[in-house]
Amino acid sequence: MRTQVAIIGAGPAGLLLGQLLHRQGIDTVILERRSADYVLSRIRAGVLESGTVRLLAEAGVDARLRAEGLVHEGFAIGSANRRLRIDLKALTGQTVTVYGQTEVTRDLMEARAKAGLVTVYEAEDVALHDFDGSSPRVSWVQDGVRHDLACDVIAGCDGYHGVSRASVPAGAIQTYERAYPFGWLGVLADVLPCSEELIYASHERGFALCSMRSHTRSRYYVQCAADEDVLAWSDQRFWDELRRRLDPEAAAAVVTGPSIEKSVAPLRSFVAEPLRFGRLLLAGDAAHIVPPTGAKGLNLAASDVHYMSEALVAFFASGRDRDLDDYSTRALARIWKSERFSWWMTTLLHVFPGTNPFDRRMQGADFDYLESSAAARTSLAENYIGLPY
Numbered sequence: 001m002r003t004q005v006a007i008i009g010a011g012p013a014g015l016l017l018g019q020l021l022h023r024q025g026i027d028t029v030i031l032e033r034r035s036a037d038y039v040l041s042r043i044r045a046g047v048l049e050s051g052t053v054r055l056l057a058e059a060g061v062d063a064r065l066r067a068e069g070l071v072h073e074g075f076a077i078g079s080a081n082r083r084l085r086i087d088l089k090a091l092t093g094q095t096v097t098v099y100g101q102t103e104v105t106r107d108l109m110e111a112r113a114k115a116g117l118v119t120v121y122e123a124e125d126v127a128l129h130d131f132d133g134s135s136p137r138v139s140w141v142q143d144g145v146r147h148d149l150a151c152d153v154i155a156g157c158d159g160y161h162g163v164s165r166a167s168v169p170a171g172a173i174q175t176y177e178r179a180y181p182f183g184w185l186g187v188l189a190d191v192l193p194c195s196e197e198l199i200y201a202s203h204e205r206g207f208a209l210c211s212m213r214s215h216t217r218s219r220y221y222v223q224c225a226a227d228e229d230v231l232a233w234s235d236q237r238f239w240d241e242l243r244r245r246l247d248p249e250a251a252a253a254v255v256t257g258p259s260i261e262k263s264v265a266p267l268r269s270f271v272a273e274p275l276r277f278g279r280l281l282l283a284g285d286a287a288h289i290v291p292p293t294g295a296k297g298l299n300l301a302a303s304d305v306h307y308m309s310e311a312l313v314a315f316f317a318s319g320r321d322r323d324l325d326d327y328s329t330r331a332l333a334r335i336w337k338s339e340r341f342s343w344w345m346t347t348l349l350h351v352f353p354g355t356n357p358f359d360r361r362m363q364g365a366d367f368d369y370l371e372s373s374a375a376a377r378t379s380l381a382e383n384y385i386g387l388p389y
């Protein structure tokens with residue numbers, strides 16, 4: 001078997017890369033460890049930057065997104081008694097679109113199947129070979145049989161726990177990391193959202209977020225311990241805790257119902273440098289992690305893939321490895337700015353265990369500054385809608 005680009009991982013990064021390259025006449029094979037159903041069962045991000053929407057249009061997979069995505073012109077950040085609206089449209093002229101990562105993934109999977117492109121699901125023991133030379137290979141096991149794929153380039157889009165980054169010799173890669181001493185407990189429920197726009201709420205009991213997937217499906221989160229036991233949280237306990245952390249108007253508007261998904265996600269900031277090792281390129285969560293507070297994880301995977309597809313198109317046109325060089329530098333410049341924003345939003349809104357009164361006052365001063373300064377709100381807004389690329 002042979003292809004031009006072997007893509008490891010069928011998450012949003014791998015699938016979008018495959019689609020963008022297909023539109024440029026470049027052949028790909030995707031190897032995914034899990035089943036398609038498993039990949040679609042993971043509930044993750046929900047907010048798309050306009051750049052991500054543009055890229056999905058470029059990939060030819062935006063029909064359902066245009067029909068069903070909810071365009072949001074602003075969101076609120078609040079504390080116990082006040083709520084401040086960030087008017088994204090007025091401050092930046094741009095909006096974000098609420099459309100679940102699951103739906104993005106489903107649209108990309110369908111487009112890939114329709115184009116007759118190969119995705120191998122349930123590929124076990126994926127291994128990367130010889131990416132320090134010009135003839136890399138990838139191998140995997142399926143139904144007890146080892147398969148081998150020759151390629152020109154390997155794209156590592158296999159997430160934080162994937163095999164791609166782990167295959168790079170330790171001395172060739174530098175990592176930067178901060179683990180936060182808390183997580184998010186998320187609930188998905190078919191109930192009317194408590195607000196038309198997202199609410200990011202700071203409270204002395206911990207952060208809470210009101211989000212949604214549609215006009216009838218809500219997604220809520222509360223800050224919890226990093227190792228929180230999800231089984232200790234009945235639906236009732238979750239709804240009670242959520243309402244305690246919201247301002248009275250939002251709390252009164254929360255509609256409760258049975259959860260259809262409930263899970264805990266740890267919060268982490270992580271960056272690997274560089275993103276190119278010979279003929280192996282990393283993108284998305286394989287290369288970096290942001291805490292979800294800024295809604296940047298999925299959007300960053302999309303901008304990485306944009307830069308990577310440009311580098312690969314140039315490389316296949318010229319045949320020169322030099323054309324792959326810029327990928328890492330261009331992608332990392334944007335990654336670090338999204339890392340900064342996600343870290344800042346996280347610091348502003350969460351309760352840090354062991355926090356002292358000074359830290360709490362600093363958070364209050366940050367709120368006051370946002371309230372009183374259009375420049376501060378514009379800075380927040382331009383990062384939230386996504387820095388240009």
Ligand code: RFL
Pocket residue numbers: 008009010011012013014031032033034039043044045046047101123126157158159160161162163164264265283284285286292294295296297298299301
């Ligand atoms: P993904 O989505 O993790 O996809 C990687 C794919 O690679 C597969 N894989 C392998 N395949 C073959 N061989 C191996 N050895 C492999 N190892 C792994 C995996 O099965 C998977 O299908 O990474 P990608 O494509 O880079 O996309 C990134 C986004 O998924 C991610 O940034 C966001 O979802 C982050 N994130 C969130 N972001 C937000 O903006 N808002 C959120 O609410 C939010 N919630 C989350 C999240 C990430 C989570 N993770 C990673 C645990 C909640 C969770 C639980």
Ligand code: PHB
Pocket residue numbers: 044045046047198211212219292293294295296
């Ligand atoms: C979500 O809807 O899952 C979501 C929205 C905004 C965030 C994080 C998660 O910042």
